[in-house]
Amino acid sequence: TATTLYRGRLLSFRRAPESVGDEGSYRYESDGALLVENGRIAAMGDYAAVKAGAAPDTIEIDHRPHLILPGLIDTHVHFPQMQVIGSYAANLLEWLNTYTFPEECRFVETAHAERIARHFFDEFFRNGTTTAVAYCSVHKASADAFFAENLRRGSLMVAGKVMMDRNAPQGLLDTPEMAYDETRQVIADWHGKGRNHVAITPRFAITSTPQQMEATRTLAEEFPDLHIQTHLSENRDEIDFTCSLYPEATDYTDIYARYGLLGPRTLLGHAIHLSDREADAISDAGSIAVHCPTSNLFLGSGLFPMKRYQRREKPVRIAVATDIGGGSSYSMLKTMDEAYKIQQLQGERLNPLESFYLMTLGNAEALSLADRIGTLDAGTDADFVVLDSAATPAMALRMETVKTLAEELFLLQTLGDDRSVVETYVAGHAVKGAS
Numbered sequence: 001t002a003t004t005l006y007r008g009r010l011l012s013f014r015r016a017p018e019s020v021g022d023e024g025s026y027r028y029e030s031d032g033a034l035l036v037e038n039g040r041i042a043a044m045g046d047y048a049a050v051k052a053g054a055a056p057d058t059i060e061i062d063h064r065p066h067l068i069l070p071g072l073i074d075t076h077v078h079f080p081q082m083q084v085i086g087s088y089a090a091n092l093l094e095w096l097n098t099y100t101f102p103e104e105c106r107f108v109e110t111a112h113a114e115r116i117a118r119h120f121f122d123e124f125f126r127n128g129t130t131t132a133v134a135y136c137s138v139h140k141a142s143a144d145a146f147f148a149e150n151l152r153r154g155s156l157m158v159a160g161k162v163m164m165d166r167n168a169p170q171g172l173l174d175t176p177e178m179a180y181d182e183t184r185q186v187i188a189d190w191h192g193k194g195r196n197h198v199a200i201t202p203r204f205a206i207t208s209t210p211q212q213m214e215a216t217r218t219l220a221e222e223f224p225d226l227h228i229q230t231h232l233s234e235n236r237d238e239i240d241f242t243c244s245l246y247p248e249a250t251d252y253t254d255i256y257a258r259y260g261l262l263g264p265r266t267l268l269g270h271a272i273h274l275s276d277r278e279a280d281a282i283s284d285a286g287s288i289a290v291h292c293p294t295s296n297l298f299l300g301s302g303l304f305p306m307k308r309y310q311r312r313e314k315p316v317r318i319a320v321a322t323d324i325g326g327g328s329s330y331s332m333l334k335t336m337d338e339a340y341k342i343q344q345l346q347g348e349r350l351n352p353l354e355s356f357y358l359m360t361l362g363n364a365e366a367l368s369l370a371d372r373i374g375t376l377d378a379g380t381d382a383d384f385v386v387l388d389s390a391a392t393p394a395m396a397l398r399m400e401t402v403k404t405l406a407e408e409l410f411l412l413q414t415l416g417d418d419r420s421v422v423e424t425y426v427a428g429h430a431v432k433g434a435s
């Protein structure tokens with residue numbers, strides 16, 4: 001089959017940058033090329049060198065002067081909340097009860113789930129995001145709709161049928177047995193089919209009975225390679241209510257630990273208000289605290305102590321995410337813009353190289369998928385994004401004074417959004433305008 005060469009300015013990370021001057025943490029090719037064959041990256045590097053090694057009939061696509069980066073990764077989103085974004089609520093629990101639960105009830109209709117799934121992929125690809133970790137609704141058919149659509153789209157997606165059996169409207173409740181059986185069925189039907197990955201998905205401790213938490217334990221034991229995703233310590237009222245439901249647990253984190261849910265593939269959405277004991281437990285387990293900056297600001301949940309978590313003697317692993325529809329933007333650029341400001345409010349710095357590391361390799365490492373996604377390394381899947389740092393008049397004007405790559409990335413993060421996404425490639429196919 002034909003190979004394609006993409007020319008542009010390549011940027012790919014090797015590890016987390018410690019400062020803006022940490023040039024060993026990334027690879028930048030000012031006149032670079034990416035060679036793509038059968039949906040995989042066959043080579044990356046200096047244009048002349050890659051071209052010299054390419055077959056003579058190689059197709060060449062010139063993306064200069066734009067940046068070519070690994071596809072952006074979003075590690076926490078809610079697929080059934082696309083029509084919840086921008087709902088006016090004072091806090092998490094009011095927002096869930098007033099807008100979110102009623103909206104998720106609509107996913108009992110398969111046609112509705114299928115329609116929103118089509119919009120989901122359109123919107124993520126438009127924003128340069130090629131992998132997401134998604135909550136579906138409680139309805140098994142919502143997971144079927146999501147995975148079937150992704151089989152057509154070809155991206156690497158992690159998702160799960162939500163397990164919830166209390167403290168929500170009747171239309172959103174399963175039972176411990178249903179949650180177990182249907183999750184097993186979703187795994188059998190979809191896990192490993194194409195690039196679909198199934199995650200065990202108890203929504204959070206408030207909406208699961210101890211009996212259902214036992215069912216999640218069994219699933220986690222039976223499928224140790226699967227991701228587990230849930231919410232943790234997002235809002236003070238949520239924490240108080242949760243702890244009242246599990247009085248035997250030491251704290252919120254201990255609830256998940258007691259049911260065997262803390263491990264290196266566990267994604268803990270928000271994890272804002274952790275005690276030192278909780279942070280130690282999460283660090284020891286190797287679980288991931290998933291920072292959702294636009295959501296935390298929008299719902300007034302709190303300021304995620306990213307730098308404090310990273311600096312601890314027992315560091316907490318971090319990922320970043322939009323949390324659509326508590327989050328207010330699909331764009332990982334906008335997400336990191338807000339993440340930067342959240343650190344500013346705590347007297348901390350988040351350097352632009354680290355931001356771009358987090359939305360690519362950092363999130364891939366958090367998912368234990370860095371051998372497939374998150375870099376431009378040869379042998380990995382050809383998921384990449386082409387970004388224009390001068391996409392708007394204001395950006396073009398500002399670019400006139402930009403001197404370094406770090407400055408350019410910071411500008412992209414601060415002023416950029418979907419307008420900066422020139423093209424998105426999934427397994428070597430241009431997908432930004434595709435439906």
Ligand code: GUN
Pocket residue numbers: 078092096100203204231234295323326
């Ligand atoms: N906690 C439990 N469910 C949700 C949800 O849908 N969104 C957010 N932000 N937090 C939650």
Ligand code: FE
Pocket residue numbers: 076077078231269323326
């Ligand atoms: Fe969430």
